[in-house]
Amino acid sequence: MLSSLPGVGPKTAMRLGLNLLSRPASDATQLAEALISLHQQVGFCDVCGCFAEQGRCQFCDDGKRDASTVCLVEQPVDVLMMERGQGYRGSYHVLHGRLSPIDGMGPDQLNMAALDKRITNHEQASVTELILATSATVDGEATAHYLANRYQSCDVKVSRIARGVPEGGELEYLDEHTLSRAMDQRILWDQTGL
Numbered sequence: 157m158l159s160s161l162p163g164v165g166p167k168t169a170m171r172l173g174l175n176l177l178s179r180p181a182s183d184a185t186q187l188a189e190a191l192i193s194l195h196q197q198v199g200f201c202d203v204c205g206c207f208a209e210q211g212r213c214q215f216c217d218d219g220k221r222d223a224s225t226v227c228l229v230e231q232p233v234d235v236l237m238m239e240r241g242q243g244y245r246g247s248y249h250v251l252h253g254r255l256s257p258i259d260g261m262g263p264d265q266l267n268m269a270a271l272d273k274r275i276t277n278h279e280q281a282s283v284t285e286l287i288l289a290t291s292a293t294v295d296g297e298a299t300a301h302y303l304a305n306r307y308q309s310c311d312v313k314v315s316r317i318a319r320g321v322p323e324g325g326e327l328e329y330l331d332e333h334t335l336s337r338a339m340d341q342r343i344l345w346d347q348t349g350l
């Protein structure tokens with residue numbers, strides 16, 4: 157079971173299992189209880205689909221965040237990664253996957269109806285910008301294209317996160333696609349904030 161978790165191979169799984177066996181039984185009980193309560197206490201936000209202990213997540217509940225800007229990501233964990241950057245103060249929307257016809261993932265399998273509601277329902281705080289932060293994979297790009305088309309006629313600005321040279325990155329170690337995309341998405345010096 158442990159070896160089915162990401163980043164845990166059979167050897168690590170065995171090491172973890174043996175370690176738990178060598179500890180007092182109460183440690184294993186405590187871990188088991190924590191795992192059980194994980195599913196009982198943590199669910200998904202009614203509005204954005206991010207992790208939430210009750211109906212709405214901490215981001216949707218935070219009145220200081222800009223609800224009119226929505227950053228769209230594939231998985232709840234992507235929200236945590238975005239928050240590590242500490243620069244974004246808008247809200248989120250989690251798709252819970254990306255379009256992938258081969259895997260049977262179409263628009264109906266994703267958290268898209270809730271996004272439609274947020275974008276087209278002008279009675280609530282209206283969404284003025286949708287930032288597509290899907291992954292830089294073939295399926296992630298296809299999903300971004302699909303969403304840009306889906307909301308083309310709506311009164312919302314659709315943007316895509318830029319890609320390029322990572323912080324501290326040397327050009328010689330970049331792959332040609334990243335470098336070429338960085339050239340395509342170059343910005344004026346005045347807008348770099350440097």
Ligand SMILES: [Zn+2]
Pocket residue numbers: 201202203204205206212213214215216217
């Ligand atoms: Zn939320």
